[in-house]
Amino acid sequence: MRAILIDDEKPALQHLERLLAKDGRLQVAGKYTSARLGLQHLEQEKADIIFLDIGMPEMNGLEAAEHIMKVDRNIRIVYITAYSDYAIDAFELNAADYLLKPVTAQRLNKTLERLVSREEQAAPQPAAAEQADNPWILCFKRLEFMDRNDAGRKTLWRTSKAQEVLALMLHYRGQWVLKDMIVDLVWPDFKPEKAVTNLHTTVYHIRKLLKTWGMEVTVEFSQERYRLVTGNAPLDVEQFVQGWQGGAVKDEQDWERREAVLALYRGDYLGEHHYNWAEAKRKELQANYIQMSLRSAEYELDTDRPRQALARLSALQEVDPYSEDICRLALRSYAALGDFPGFRNHYDHYKMLLQNDLGIGPGSIMDSWVQNAF
Structure with a gap:
């Protein structure tokens, strides 16, 4: 190398x-x-x-x-x-x-x-080699495509509704979705005739965009229903779900594999779009990401990498600032570094955040543990 x-x-x-x-x-x-x-x-x-x-x-x-x-x-x-x-x-x-x-x-x-x-x-496997030639479909943070051979290539959406319709079809990928359900979710304030016309036009633009990108993705229509078939196109959410593990990290190779999975999570599932229909899945994937990240942080602490663990945990607190588990491991990191002023400042900030935002305090067990640390 x-x-x-x-x-x-x-x-x-x-x-x-x-x-x-x-x-x-x-x-x-x-x-x-x-x-x-x-x-x-x-x-x-x-x-x-x-x-x-x-x-x-x-x-x-x-x-x-x-x-x-x-x-x-x-x-x-x-x-x-x-x-x-x-x-x-x-x-x-x-x-x-x-x-x-x-x-x-x-x-x-x-x-x-x-x-x-x-x-x-990273040595290419046959299946991986097939995927490498296909642009990635990214749903974490925002819906967009990524061309591995042209990192600067942008996904040019005709309208924000085209982006939402494709996101909705990806959300239910492989399943038939009623046309009426799509128009009710995407164009709730439109008259039915106008909404259906918009849907037909939007699907046309989606198909054209997929063709422009050379995507092995098709939009099928049958009996007043639509279905998205993704073929070999890699999808970040699908890769994340397949690679997710919630248990303890076993060894360094296991940690490495998990890092590759966690790297897929660029932000919350369709987080920048604020689609109401995606909210339940957004929360589920976020919880899985936090749990898997916590297990990696625990492994880093157990293998004498407190700075790396603290960097990870500080980023996690941006995702879930009220988590007691994240705070507890961050405090363990400060203690492992011998940074007791940082330990105290971190905990005081956490207590203040809980009190100001939620009107509560930390759990009694955690509070007792912190007090006994000094």
């Missing part, structure tokens, strides 16, 4: 290059003291992995990551910085790992083991 190193501090670059050379599993194809030079390299040559410093002048690592993803979404990024405060933002930008300076040989070895393991698991 080919790697490039980007850090504005030359001693840090040289130190990392020496560690990688001694390890021997990666080939260093270039090292640069600015993100712009690194991006110029990627425009000329491909790389598998980028070791990227976050705190750089002109263009910091998180900004650079946005540009890197546009060049090649398959590149894996390992962020390196002296400040753990960036962990949450880094992991939101598809981080393969996160290293704190000064980088040690022992910690780097763990990162390389994960990267090599992912490379082996």
Whole structure:
């Protein structure tokens, strides 16, 4: 695997290059003291992995990551910085790992083991190869398509109603849905004749859009009902449901597999659209995501990775700020780091949030546990 190193501090670059050379599993194809030079390299040559410093002048690592993803979404990024405060933002930008300076040989070895393991698991299988040529259908956060061969390609919806009708058909994919049900949900205030006309026009535009994207997806009509058949087109929600596991993480390989599944969850199911008919499924998938993420955080704590666990849990609290389970594991992370001011501030903020928003306090067992911690 080919790697490039980007850090504005030359001693840090040289130190990392020496560690990688001694390890021997990666080939260093270039090292640069600015993100712009690194991006110029990627425009000329491909790389598998980028070791990227976050705190750089002109263009910091998180900004650079946005540009890197546009060049090649398959590149894996390992962020390196002296400040753990960036962990949450880094992991939101598809981080393969996160290293704190000064980088040690022992910690780097763990990162390389994960990267090599992912490379082996990513070896194409026949079924996966078929899917790779098909654009992905994404329903987490918003409905859109993703072309793996053209990361910048946009899904151009003729109308917001076309987007909603397709989302509704995907919601019931493979099942026949009455035409009257669709018009009642999508055009509730229209006269029946006008609503049906709009539906026919909308379905025409959906079929045209699917054809433009070369999707193996068909919209069928029979006996006043519609059905969406997705064929081999990969669907993020379907992949998430198939890969979801709610039990304890068994080992590192199990953790890696779960990370790939959790990465599919870009946001709540059709969250940006606020469709009432999608609400029950949105809550179900969100609960599953939180449960699976908590099990991964527990494993990270058990394997001496409290910073990684804390970054995950801080992001989870944005999803469910009132969860006692998330707060409890975050407190365990602070305790493992020896950050007792952070421990106290986190708990005080949680208590205040519950009181101000819900008019309640934390459970007595948790409160007693926190008080005994000091």
